[in-house]
Every structure is written in structure tokens, then in C-alpha cells.
Amino acid sequence: MRITRLVAGSVTAGLLGLAPIAVAAPSHATDNLTTTTAATPSETELVYGEDLYVSVDVDASDGFSASRGTSTLYAMEAGSAAWVPVSTGTSASSTFFDVKPQATTTYKVVYSGYTATSTSEDTYAPSESAAFTVSVARKITYPSSGFVIKGKVTPDYGKKKIVIQVSKKQNKGFKKYKTIKTKSNGKYKIALPKRGGTWYWSFIVKGDSRYEANGFVWKTTVF
The missing domain is CATH 2.60.40.10 (Immunoglobulins)
Known part of the structure; x- marks a missing residue:
């Protein structure tokens, strides 16, 4: 037991005498x-x-x-x-x-x-x-219901055409109904005829060099 204590003490003394080793930071050059x-x-x-x-x-x-x-x-x-x-x-x-x-x-x-x-x-x-x-x-506004369709086309669409087409089918078979013109401020208004049955009305604003064409389809039903 006495020998064990001496060895342990000797190792401890040796550790206390070690000096720390400095570690250099890695160098970096600009890439x-x-x-x-x-x-x-x-x-x-x-x-x-x-x-x-x-x-x-x-x-x-x-x-x-x-x-x-x-x-x-x-x-x-x-x-x-x-x-x-x-x-x-x-x-x-x-x-x-x-x-x-x-x-x-x-x-x-x-x-x-x-x-x-x-x-x-x-x-x-x-x-x-x-x-x-x-x-x-261009943006086109319109009402939520009714036969009187009115709204405004913006921007820069005063005194310009809106082409209206009509069809018995929602996605095809449209034929020209009428062309209307907006007022100087871009506003428009038209009263659609109360035709019997269900009809689909396409409102089209043509495109130009600055704006793409736009439009919407309106449905009317008379029983």
C-alpha cells in the first residue's frame, strides 16, 4: 500500500510540471x-x-x-x-x-x-x-348581380372600346353582341336584354403595348 501511494504522488508531481502548448489559429487569405x-x-x-x-x-x-x-x-x-x-x-x-x-x-x-x-x-x-x-x-370592376352592368376600367382607358359577346354556353360559341365605349374617366354602363333562359355575356378589354387583354363573363337567367 505504501508503494502505491508513492507512485501516485510521483505521477501527480509530474503532471503539475507540464507547460501548456499554444495552438495557432488557422491562417486565411482573401479569395x-x-x-x-x-x-x-x-x-x-x-x-x-x-x-x-x-x-x-x-x-x-x-x-x-x-x-x-x-x-x-x-x-x-x-x-x-x-x-x-x-x-x-x-x-x-x-x-x-x-x-x-x-x-x-x-x-x-x-x-x-x-x-x-x-x-x-x-x-x-x-x-x-x-x-x-x-x-x-387592366383592372375591370363590375357589380355582383343584375342586368345593368357598370363599372370602371383602369388605368388610362377613357373613350375606349369594350367588346361584348354572347353565348348559350359558358366556354364557347360566343358571337358579337355589341361594342360600347367607356367615358373619359374609364367608366362604362350597359343594360343587358332580359332574354329567356340562361345566357353568358363576355366583356373584353383588348390589350395594347403596355397592358394585356382582360375581361369577365356574366350570366343572366330568365325563367
């Missing part, structure tokens, strides 16, 4: 990385007044997302040849919310890139997404 920017809209077809959001993904050549820099959403409205900045996010892959095109518009996202300011950071090259187009149709 120059290329990037790829992808932009995905939540919708590609809207009615005037509706909005969408655009998701952004900026990937670097090291397989990770870019951790520095910002991205900007640009728009080019139908009829224009210039890109206009809409909004700049707080980070490279910020999502752009509440994007509300006023007409058919083409968008793209441009990533600014980033230049490292220390050896603990990487440098990211700028890049931009493929362009995408969001189609916008």
Missing part, C-alpha cells in the same frame, strides 16, 4: 470569388393594382452564398429602353416585397459585388440575374 445571381418572381401575370415579391439568390464560386454586398432590383417598363432602380436590399440575397408594376414590366436583379477589407473576408465579383417579364392587365 477572389465569382458569383451567380438568380431572381424568381412570385407571379408573372397580374391585374393592375396587384403586387408580387422577388426572391433573390446570390451564390459564390466556393459553393456558398455571398455574405457581403447588396442587390438592387431594376425595372424597364413596356415602351421604355432604360433600366430604372426600384429598390436596394440590405444584403446580397434580400427578397424584394410589395413590387407593384404600373404596366407590363421587365425586371432584373444586379448584385453589387464586394471588395474585401481584411484577410478574414473574401472578394465577390458583381453579377446580374436573367431578365424576366411580369405582364399586367
Whole structure:
């Protein structure tokens, strides 16, 4: 028993005399990385007044997302040849919310890139997404029931035509009934005839260089 105590004491003394070994932190040099920017809209077809959001993904050549820099959403409205900045996010892959095109518009996202300011950071090259187009149709309002159909077409649809067609079937067989014109403020009104049976009336607003066509189908029934 006495020998055991001596050995134990000897080992303890030896441990107390060990000096700690310093471990060096791994070194890091700045990498120059290329990037790829992808932009995905939540919708590609809207009615005037509706909005969408655009998701952004900026990937670097090291397989990770870019951790520095910002991205900007640009728009080019139908009829224009210039890109206009809409909004700049707080980070490279910020999502752009509440994007509300006023007409058919083409968008793209441009990533600014980033230049490292220390050896603990990487440098990211700028890049931009493929362009995408969001189609916008004019908005048409109408009542919920009745034979008198009235409402408003917006925007910019004063003194313009609404084509009305009629059919006994909901999805086919439409023939022209009448063409009416809106007032200067885009409002319209027409009293449909009270034909016996069930009839379907198609109201069509034609498209143009800035807006897609739009319309609705109205049903009347007289027993």
C-alpha cells in the first residue's frame, strides 16, 4: 500500500510540471470569388393594382452564398429602353416585397459585388440575374348581380372600346353582341336584354403595348 501511494504522488508531481502548448489559429487569405445571381418572381401575370415579391439568390464560386454586398432590383417598363432602380436590399440575397408594376414590366436583379477589407473576408465579383417579364392587365370592376352592368376600367382607358359577346354556353360559341365605349374617366354602363333562359355575356378589354387583354363573363337567367 505504501508503494502505491508513492507512485501516485510521483505521477501527480509530474503532471503539475507540464507547460501548456499554444495552438495557432488557422491562417486565411482573401479569395477572389465569382458569383451567380438568380431572381424568381412570385407571379408573372397580374391585374393592375396587384403586387408580387422577388426572391433573390446570390451564390459564390466556393459553393456558398455571398455574405457581403447588396442587390438592387431594376425595372424597364413596356415602351421604355432604360433600366430604372426600384429598390436596394440590405444584403446580397434580400427578397424584394410589395413590387407593384404600373404596366407590363421587365425586371432584373444586379448584385453589387464586394471588395474585401481584411484577410478574414473574401472578394465577390458583381453579377446580374436573367431578365424576366411580369405582364399586367387592366383592372375591370363590375357589380355582383343584375342586368345593368357598370363599372370602371383602369388605368388610362377613357373613350375606349369594350367588346361584348354572347353565348348559350359558358366556354364557347360566343358571337358579337355589341361594342360600347367607356367615358373619359374609364367608366362604362350597359343594360343587358332580359332574354329567356340562361345566357353568358363576355366583356373584353383588348390589350395594347403596355397592358394585356382582360375581361369577365356574366350570366343572366330568365325563367
